[in-house]
Structures are given as C-alpha cells and as structure tokens.
Amino acid sequence: MTEREFATDVVRRLQAAGFRALWAGGCVRDELLGLTPADYDVASDATPEQVKGNFRRCVEVGAAFGVIEVLGPRGDDGEWLKVQVATFRNDGHYSDGRRPDAVTFSSPEEDAQRRDFTVNGMFFDPIANQVIDYVGGQADLRAKVLRAIGDPTARFTEDKLRILRAVRMATRFELAIDPATLDAARRMASQIRVVSAERIAEELRKLFAHRYRARGAELLREFGLLSPVLPEVPSPDVRLLTALPPDSSFPLAFAAVLLPVGKKVAGNIAKRLKLSNDEKDRIEWLVDRHVGLRNAASLRPSQRHPLLTHPGVGDLLALTRAEGFAADADFCEAILHDTPPEVLDPPPLLTGDDLVAMGWKPGPLFKRVLETVRQKQLDGELQTAADATTFAEGMKP
Incomplete structure (x- = not known):
C-alpha cells in the first residue's frame, strides 16, 4: 500500500x-x-x-x-x-x-x-x-502567485515563520509574490527573530537544498530577511549558487553562502542555528578548504590526497567546479577514478604508539613528527616503516 x-x-x-x-x-x-x-x-x-x-x-x-x-x-x-x-x-x-x-x-x-x-x-x-x-488557491496556483489568505499582516503576525516560509514557497514553486503579501513581509521581516533557531534552520535547509536556491537567496534579500537571519553574511553569490549541481546538499549550498565569512564565523552561524554536528563540520570544512584543489596538477600528493580521501570530497569537487575551476575538478576526479584507495590513503608508516614505544612523550614536537612523516610518506619520500623510524629519530632535539 x-x-x-x-x-x-x-x-x-x-x-x-x-x-x-x-x-x-x-x-x-x-x-x-x-x-x-x-x-x-x-x-x-x-x-x-x-x-x-x-x-x-x-x-x-x-x-x-x-x-x-x-x-x-x-x-x-x-x-x-x-x-x-x-x-x-x-x-x-x-x-x-x-x-x-x-x-x-x-x-x-x-x-x-x-x-x-x-x-x-x-x-x-x-x-x-x-x-x-x-x-482562491486554484486560481492563484494557475496564475503562479503566492498570496497570503486574508490580511497578510494578520497571517504573519500569527506566525512570524510564515515570512520565511513565503520565500521558500515562492522559490520551490516559482511563484510571483502578491504585492500586499510582499509589502507585509518586508515591513515585518525583522520580527523573524522571535522564531526559534531550529524552525529557521529547517526552512533554510529546505530553501538551500532546492534546485532554485539562487532565487531563494535573492528573495531573502528582497524580503529584508538577510539581516535578521544571517547578519554576518553579505549578499549571497547568486552566480555561485546557480552553478552548483541541482541536487546539492544543504551543507554544500549553505557553505557556498558562507564562503565570504570564513571558517570561524561559519561555525558560529551553524551553532546559532543549532545545525547538527555533521552539518556544522561539513560546512566549516568546505568553507576552510574551498580553494584547496585549485591548481591541482601542481600540488604535492601530501597536499592533494588528504582532501581527495575526505568524506566531503564530492561536495568539495562540486564547489571547486562551481567556482570556475572545472579543469582542476576534472583532474582530481580522474585521480579518484584511476587510483586505488589504498594508494591515495595508505596505512601510516609511523603511529603515535610507535613514537611512544621509541620513548617520545606527547607534545607539539610529537604531533609535528607524525605530520611530517605522513607528508613524506604521501609524497613518496619515505617508503618503509624503517625509513620512517630513522627519519623520526633524526628529528629528536
């Protein structure tokens, strides 16, 4: 059934x-x-x-x-x-x-x-x-108009989230906004602040995960909702949002909106909206690494491969392509297609347990040794565990 x-x-x-x-x-x-x-x-x-x-x-x-x-x-x-x-x-x-x-x-x-x-x-x-x-819903649906029922000010006064929902509805169904409805929404946009972060976040998820997300971003600006909902964010890059794949996830699309503010502010926005930890982590990573695959052919494997083996690589490649670096995305996708996972992300030649067994104590140098050994392993400069151990010994103060 x-x-x-x-x-x-x-x-x-x-x-x-x-x-x-x-x-x-x-x-x-x-x-x-x-x-x-x-x-x-x-x-x-x-x-x-x-x-x-x-x-x-x-x-x-x-x-x-x-x-x-x-x-x-x-x-x-x-x-x-x-x-x-x-x-x-x-x-x-x-x-x-x-x-x-x-x-x-x-x-x-x-x-x-x-x-x-x-x-x-x-x-x-x-x-x-x-x-x-x-x-009169049938007539408005045929005319492709979004109109509040009765007095729009009264409808928005009853539930302030309806102001943001109007943006999502008009975006999803490609509806023009009835002038009286738009006027009331603009006048009352700042009142969206009384709505809980969770309810606002859910509307943003549905808005930015939709293929017409670029128009949604434009309507947020037209309604005067950007300042009360995302005060840290300048006007979203409509071209970038349009260039994303139609089926882009919310974290990918929202990261595209938050690129100008940087990782730290993006993380603060995610916290304020009470996004899930997975959403927050993915958004922060994309904002932080969105330029990471540019000039991909000239990058060392130790710079490129950790990005290619990250769970968010699909989103990163889509963002790289949308930002105008399709050749770099193509180059990386060819590597992913032609290179076995165990070559892109081989088991480490040296672990923290190995260093402890060698008499090292955890600390800043401990971490730097592991990072340096891993980098040289990915770049092909260290081939065996013995090579790695010898190199680590040489880094002792």
Missing part, C-alpha cells in the same frame, strides 16, 4: 462513520501540480476522541490542537504508513508569534481561513475526486 492509498482509506473510513473528511494543505497543492506529496494530511469534523475511536492504532501528536496521527500498515518501501488527522479549527490569539494559545473546533470554511497561503489552503475529497477551495 502506498501513502496515498492509505490517506484515501483514512478519508473513506471517516466518511463511512458519518464524518466529513478531506485531504488538506500541501498535499492538495502538490496533487494539483502533478507532484508527489511528501506526506498527506487529513482534516475532519471528527474530534480527536472520535478519530481515535475509529482507528486501532493512533498517536496523540497534538491533541490540544486537534491532531491525531493514524498509523497504518507498512508501505511499499517497508516503512510504517502514517497520516495526521486534524479537526477543523479556528486558532485563537498567537501571543508568542509562533503558535495559537488555544483552538476551537470549527467548519472547513473557517479552517481554511486560518491557514497561511491560498495555495496551501485548499481541500480535496479523494473519494468524490473533488477540490474544495474557499480561498
């Missing part, structure tokens, strides 16, 4: 029990665009307790907001299928600019009015094969 089939079954069972149930939000938009939704959400007039009463396996993921996750069988990919069912609702006051203080259950018409943008505010009945559109 596919997720789409399970989401249809959830609607069918709720309708059979006498409730109104519809697909809602982004999955409707994606279906109308001929895209495969990342997930399916269902909206219903069934209360959370009534939803739980109609399905054997449920999880309360937001019962206070009327949201229950219905669990199904394993899908075609082997993962458990799940669909969130939310009760039609009105949102109360948003005192923190992030989430409603309280909700009241309502009708689908009222539920549509609380949503962010018209293209996300539609419903679809998969049983009747009918779109239910109270907000």
